[in-house]
Amino acid sequence: MQTTKFSSFAPHLLDELQGIADGIGIHPQQAAYFYIGYNMQRPQALGCSAFVNHAIYARNYDFGPDLYDHCLSFLSPKDSYGSIGYNLQLIGRHDGLNEKGLVMGLHFVSNNGFSKGLAAWTAIRIALDTCANN
Template structure:
């Protein structure tokens, strides 16, 4: 299993996109992953529409895409279609998280063949930074920003599927544009959602929530002491959007229910998530359901713990 590389970039969005692209240009893993993505990508995406909607919601990402384009030596059209994160086919991915007012612990489950294997830190002017596990270079599977807002995605269903942003681009936009959970919820209400996802959130003030989003309807899920989030909607308002078979999610919720009864320190929860015998750790990599990383975000201390399967934990201080 590939270790997650921590990439620490500093500069403008364009400069960081360029540096990231140059690093990827000669990467065999990147080229292999890209060939798989091209095989399922939509060829008739409207690139002007992609540019306009990114400009409206998060214009700085267009500068980063320009740098990425130069770094990997692709056309603007190809970069927008492959990495813009709008009107794209959606891949099913598994994710489990446990959230309290003090920390956010999460496993990401998918295939190592379509996985960036990079945790990207972007430092811009002043104290403006974001960090997180990368998907398709521009997107984030989970992450934290300089306001110490943390957000992660959890796939729920591709049916219905409408024109909109994919989950990892939505996470990135939230991290770029929001200071706290309430701002994130307001923006999530406005963003066009291509499919059904949970977005788990926590901020420096100890506010936490799960935003349940489908292309047609949204809802907010809150609890007092902790929240467990998996690949299904848990509120009655949204349950009709769940897939028919949610057995795996129900199993994980049952396992997580024991954590909610006695809140443990983040180090213990992280270790439990990352242990391969844990009920929330999966190894079915051939069928796109293997744990690829365990990550813990601790907003009040600006620290992140990141563990690849079978590897040692990397401690990142922001």
């Protein structure tokens, strides 16, 4: 993964990955490999159901605990929007809500047409961190 391309979209996540790498004593590129999900193997398909209206976003998790981090994060960073969401691979998000009212979630992810690139859960985190709802 080229950090120069990634830094144009989410430089704050590079700082977060550096902190993780420093904290557990690994190289930052190893942290990126483990926690961004770039080009990693995927399960056959992931799917969850949800209910959404103008005031509610509710979902269930259709898969067992071996696929989830079991961690709800509340973030209030200085360089991006604050958010709440369930982690996937530590820094990614299955779903979440940011301080601007944007709600996003993954509900059916298939591997048809798979190609190298960011994992969907990393894209959700970047969108929650950097996008408003209007």
